[in-house]
Amino acid sequence: MTETVDTSTPLGRPIKRKEDAKLLHGRTNWTDNIQLPGTLHMAILRSPYAHAKITKLDVTPALSRPNVIAAYSAEELGDLNGSIPCVWPVTDDIVMPDFPALAKGKVRQVGDAVAVVLATDPVHAADALDAIEVDYEPLDAVVDMEAALAPGSALVHDDAGTNSCYVYNLGGGYDDVKAKADVVVKRRFINQRLIPAFMEPRSVVAAPMGMSDEMTVWSSTQIAHVLRVLMALVTGIPENNLRIIAPDVGGGFGGKLQLYREEVLATQLARKLGRPVKWTETRSEDMVATHHGRDQIQDIEIAATKDGKILGLKVDLIANMGAYLQIITPGIPLLGMFMYPAIYKMDAYDFKCTGVFTNTTPTDAYRGAGRPEATYAIERIVDELAAELDMDPMELREKNWIKHEEFPYTTVAGLTYDTGNYEAATAKAVDLFGMDELRAEQKRRRESGDPVQLGIGISTFTEMCGLAPSRTLGALKYVAGGWEHATIRMLPTGKVELITGTSPHGQGHETAWSQIAASILGIPVEDIEVVHGDTGRAPYGMDTYGSRSLAVGGQAIKKAADNLIEKARVIAAHQLECSPGDLEFVNGEFKVKGDPEKSQAIGAVAFEAFTAHNLPDGVEPTLQGEATVDPEDFSYPHGTHLAAMEVDTETGKVTLRKYVCVDDVGNQVNPMIVEGQVHGGLAQGIGQALYEGAFYDEDGLPLNANLSTYLIPAAPDLPSFITGTTTTPSTTHPLGTKGVGEAGAIASTPAIINGIVDALRPMGVTDVAMPATPMTVWKTIQAAKGGQA
Amino acid sequence: MQHISVNVDGTQYEGEVEPRTLLVHWLRNELGKVGTVVGCDTSNCGACTILLNGRSVKSCSVLAVQADGASVTTIQGISTGDDWHPVQTAFKECHGLQCGYCTPGMVMSTIDLLGENPNPNETEIREGLEGNLCRCTGYHNIVRSVEKAAELMGGAK
Numbered sequence: 001m002t003e004t005v006d007t008s009t010p011l012g013r014p015i016k017r018k019e020d021a022k023l024l025h026g027r028t029n030w031t032d033n034i035q036l037p038g039t040l041h042m043a044i045l046r047s048p049y050a051h052a053k054i055t056k057l058d059v060t061p062a063l064s065r066p067n068v069i070a071a072y073s074a075e076e077l078g079d080l081n082g083s084i085p086c087v088w089p090v091t092d093d094i095v096m097p098d099f100p101a102l103a104k105g106k107v108r109q110v111g112d113a114v115a116v117v118l119a120t121d122p123v124h125a126a127d128a129l130d131a132i133e134v135d136y137e138p139l140d141a142v143v144d145m146e147a148a149l150a151p152g153s154a155l156v157h158d159d160a161g162t163n164s165c166y167v168y169n170l171g172g173g174y175d176d177v178k179a180k181a182d183v184v185v186k187r188r189f190i191n192q193r194l195i196p197a198f199m200e201p202r203s204v205v206a207a208p209m210g211m212s213d214e215m216t217v218w219s220s221t222q223i224a225h226v227l228r229v230l231m232a233l234v235t236g237i238p239e240n241n242l243r244i245i246a247p248d249v250g251g252g253f254g255g256k257l258q259l260y261r262e263e264v265l266a267t268q269l270a271r272k273l274g275r276p277v278k279w280t281e282t283r284s285e286d287m288v289a290t291h292h293g294r295d296q297i298q299d300i301e302i303a304a305t306k307d308g309k310i311l312g313l314k315v316d317l318i319a320n321m322g323a324y325l326q327i328i329t330p331g332i333p334l335l336g337m338f339m340y341p342a343i344y345k346m347d348a349y350d351f352k353c354t355g356v357f358t359n360t361t362p363t364d365a366y367r368g369a370g371r372p373e374a375t376y377a378i379e380r381i382v383d384e385l386a387a388e389l390d391m392d393p394m395e396l397r398e399k400n401w402i403k404h405e406e407f408p409y410t411t412v413a414g415l416t417y418d419t420g421n422y423e424a425a426t427a428k429a430v431d432l433f434g435m436d437e438l439r440a441e442q443k444r445r446r447e448s449g450d451p452v453q454l455g456i457g458i459s460t461f462t463e464m465c466g467l468a469p470s471r472t473l474g475a476l477k478y479v480a481g482g483w484e485h486a487t488i489r490m491l492p493t494g495k496v497e498l499i500t501g502t503s504p505h506g507q508g509h510e511t512a513w514s515q516i517a518a519s520i521l522g523i524p525v526e527d528i529e530v531v532h533g534d535t536g537r538a539p540y541g542m543d544t545y546g547s548r549s550l551a552v553g554g555q556a557i558k559k560a561a562d563n564l565i566e567k568a569r570v571i572a573a574h575q576l577e578c579s580p581g582d583l584e585f586v587n588g589e590f591k592v593k594g595d596p597e598k599s600q601a602i603g604a605v606a607f608e609a610f611t612a613h614n615l616p617d618g619v620e621p622t623l624q625g626e627a628t629v630d631p632e633d634f635s636y637p638h639g640t641h642l643a644a645m646e647v648d649t650e651t652g653k654v655t656l657r658k659y660v661c662v663d664d665v666g667n668q669v670n671p672m673i674v675e676g677q678v679h680g681g682l683a684q685g686i687g688q689a690l691y692e693g694a695f696y697d698e699d700g701l702p703l704n705a706n707l708s709t710y711l712i713p714a715a716p717d718l719p720s721f722i723t724g725t726t727t728t729p730s731t732t733h734p735l736g737t738k739g740v741g742e743a744g745a746i747a748s749t750p751a752i753i754n755g756i757v758d759a760l761r762p763m764g765v766t767d768v769a770m771p772a773t774p775m776t777v778w779k780t781i782q783a784a785k786g787g788q789a
Numbered sequence: 790m791q792h793i794s795v796n797v798d799g800t801q802y803e804g805e806v807e808p809r810t811l812l813v814h815w816l817r818n819e820l821g822k823v824g825t826v827v828g829c830d831t832s833n834c835g836a837c838t839i840l841l842n843g844r845s846v847k848s849c850s851v852l853a854v855q856a857d858g859a860s861v862t863t864i865q866g867i868s869t870g871d872d873w874h875p876v877q878t879a880f881k882e883c884h885g886l887q888c889g890y891c892t893p894g895m896v897m898s899t900i901d902l903l904g905e906n907p908n909p910n911e912t913e914i915r916e917g918l919e920g921n922l923c924r925c926t927g928y929h930n931i932v933r934s935v936e937k938a939a940e941l942m943g944g945a946k
Contacts, residue, residue, distance in 0.1 A: 016881055016882065016884075017881070017884070019889070020880070020881040020886060020889070021871075021881070023886055023892050024864075024873075024877040024880055024881060024886070024889070024892060024896065025824070025865070025868070025877065026823070026825065026863065026864035026865045026893050027824065027865075028823075028824065028889065030823070030890070032823075032826075032827075033817075123807075197924055198888070198890075199828050199834065199836060199888065199890040199891050199922065199923065199924050199925075200888065200890040201827070201828065248889070249888070250826075250888040250889065251887075251888040251890060251924050251925055282830045283828065283829035283831065283834070284830050284831070505888055506887040506889065506925050507887070508887070672884050673884070675884075676884050676887060676925075676926060676930060679926055679927035679928075679929040679930065680924070680925045680926055680927050682927050683924075683926075683927030683928070684924070706829070706830070706831050706833075707828075707829045707831050707833040707834055707922070708831040708833055712922055712924060713927075713928075714918075714919050714920075714921075714922060714928075715915040715916075715918045715919055715921070715923075715928040715931065715932070716912075716915040716916050716919050718915075718927060718928055718929075720911065720929050720932060721927065721929050744927075
């Protein structure tokens with residue numbers, strides 16, 4: 001154990017990031033920067049149709065184009081055309097169609113991969129796609145989810161005989177509590193399709209290292225380790241011969257939590273041709289070929305007494321899988337399943353989800369992954385219930401939320417929340433917001449008939465982070481565990497390698513992990529190199545997603561550091577001629593209790609362990625500590641988010657005037673990084689509420705699959721944010737941390753829409769669709785007025 | 790192929806390019822100036838922003854041949870060795886970057902913005918950086934970074 005934590009520890013301080021120097025100087029190592037001799041550049045012919053038979057496909061004309069070395073369709077690739085796996089078969093009878101890397105005979109989404117060309121430079125590879133002769137026979141496209149489930153619908157996968165992927169049920173008993181309810185409120189919310197739109201386009205370089213079955217793959221991925229396992233299974237390349245490297249990775253947000261067909265194709269073609277193969281997507285390719293997020297129809301019903309006690313909740317989802325199942329496509333709605341009851345006490349909860357195939361880009365994890373959808377629906381319907389009961393929406397929340405003295409609390413969904421203090425976070429947020437003044441202004445504007453109305457949006461959220469206890473994942477039929485690994489290795493000069501299984505792509509792990517280890521080992525942050533995202537240097541890990549890296553990976557670092565100190569203690573005791581129990585470890589030094597003059601610094605111990613000239617019998621040379629930690633439970637960050645929304649009732653224009661959030665993410669390693677994570681999450685959640693949405697026409701053609709028309713927020717679209725924190729340490733995680741990566745994205749969307757609806761409720765508006773563009777808001781107002789929309 | 794002569798980050802380069810070659814691709818693929826990156830294909834993201842004769846441009850929207858005879862400054866040319874330009878310093882101090890992919894463009898646009906307006910207010914900063922998209926920071930700390938850079942460069946009151 002670490003006996004003393006000095007107050008000068010780097011833990012909890014806003015230390016500037018170690019990552020920034022190279023990023024700010026342009027000395028980065030993005031995958032697309034990698035130029036190996038002899039590289040072949042891959043370009044992909046993609047389907048322009050959502051659903052079609054391929055009636056002719058001849059790649060040979062491309063071979064006569066300049067600089068072209070090879071071209072393949074599925075037929076020519078044969079057995080090398082791997083199938084892309086899904087690792088979360090959520091039910092026993094789930095439909096899991098084949099997902100070939102190159103389409104076989106039929107295309108099922110715009111952007112489906114049809115053929116590849118390999119040339120000595122990317123320009124000629126792309127040029128030669130034109131030479132491929134391909135004919136399609138268009139088929140009826142399945143686009144609308146409900147129509148897809150109706151009898152007689154065209155089928156995305158003929159062999160399945162249905163477009164229903166699975167039906168998942170949880171709970172029961174809602175009807176009993178509904179019978180006792182005074183008030184029942186029911187709504188249908190549309191949680192629209194989003195595109196992750198990380199700034200660095202995906203890129204992969206696969207290079208044979210020696211013979212064809214020894215392969216190094218650089219990829220812009222969040223999951224170097226998971227990718228290695230899956231790549232081995234898909235390609236048959238022995239896992240021990242595969243090295244996956246995620247170099248500098250420019251954002252992910254779940255979009256790079258995937259094994260993509262392009263990664264498989266590059267690897268297989270490098271193997272076949274014995275040369276490095278490189279592929280970097282264009283942005284327009286990205287927006288049809290990288291998985292999307294959200295896209296659920298949410299029917300939600302809440303039952304309560306007339307004095308505002310929530311009795312139960314019923315949720316019936318239709319979740320769009322898209323055309324194929326990617327890595328955890330079917331499981332995303334189930335991550336949300338646990339969170340619909342959120343922070344509220346109730347007696348019954350029924351959940352049903354129907355996964356449905358459509359001729360669209362597959363969905364999968366996007367920042368929050370199921371939990372933003374759940375939080376949106378519950379926080380919206382609680383506001384609607386408050387309106388129905390004519391209660392203040394915050395008062396209704398307070399009446400029903402879990403009180404801080406009631407933790408640990410097992411929810412109706414079966415999760416046990418370890419800690420939380422919703423009262424404290426709310427009180428602080430309300431104070432920072434200036435709630436009373438804003439409510440007074442709202443009243444004035446309503447009374448004066450101001451064309452610009454003011455609304456106040458509330459979101460009191462929690463989420464489950466720290467994916468995940470392995471046994472829980474097993475019970476949910478997820479095929480892997482949720483542990484994390486760390487090795488801390490002291491080098492002879494006293495410097496340290498901290499090897500982590502997390503795989504950062506902008507989060508600042510190099511800085512934060514150094515802070516954790518430095519605080520325990522009593523050494524400078526600068527003396528630590530964090531090694532990550534390379535299966536050759538960091539062999540064990542479960543990577544970065546689901547706000548898990550600190551919550552799970554942080555525990556592993558702490559335990560590895562503690563293990564290292566225990567080994568060092570034995571060596572130090574030998575050097576200092578005392579028993580290990582006589583030593584205390586303070587600020588990087590072992591000191592003999594009662595004789596502070598006798599001490600040995602950890603760096604000196606490391607040197608002794610290196611020379612091994614004078615080690616105690618039975619102690620092995622070298623000084624390192626390792627740990628693989630399976631989390632005891634999820635962690636449950638929470639917070640209160642408040643939005644002041646101005647709505648111009650004449651034009652529909654919405655302005656976010658003020659945004660306040662107070663998040664409780666437990667203990668913080670680096671508050672500067674925490675705040676940055678919150679800011680970025682807010683931008684994405686607000687983006688969903690106001691700007692973003694990926695749409696298709698009735699033929700399944702994407703309407704806005706580029707950055708000109710898919711509107712991610714730009715600087716003028718957002719205000720500065722007012723953020724605060726409360727700290728209720730997690731009791732199931734040794735560092736007391738919870739996770740912060742997704743909080744802002746989860747909490748903010750309902751706050752914004754609740755604010756718009758609050759502004760317009762006196763006009764009879766009870767919902768506004770997302771994204772709440774001026775046109776949508778204006779039409780909603782017109783419809784409420786009974787006019788022509 | 791067409792001959793071009795361009796000064797990039799203080800070095801005079803001669804090259805033969807296809808007329809259709811974008812400046813950003815010439816910088817990255819021929820000169821190895823990989824600090825400048827490509828984020829989109831519709832000239833929306835601004836990740837590829839450089840200075841062309843001292844003014845910011847998106848280098849995906851300029852043909853290499855159009856840069857013939859011009860002077861180009863990339864993120865790799867604004868400071869020497871391990872030195873820091875005040876804008877770089879400000880972005881680090883204010884945590885104005887996370888994944889860092891938009892950062893070269895943000896820094897170059899900020900240099901141009903502060904050249905035009907040494908003491909911008911928040912609205913002017915946000916509008917000045919409208920052509921540069923960031924998906925990580927929500928822009929909050931980018932605005933703080935630009936304010937800080939203005940201060941470091943002597944513009945702030």
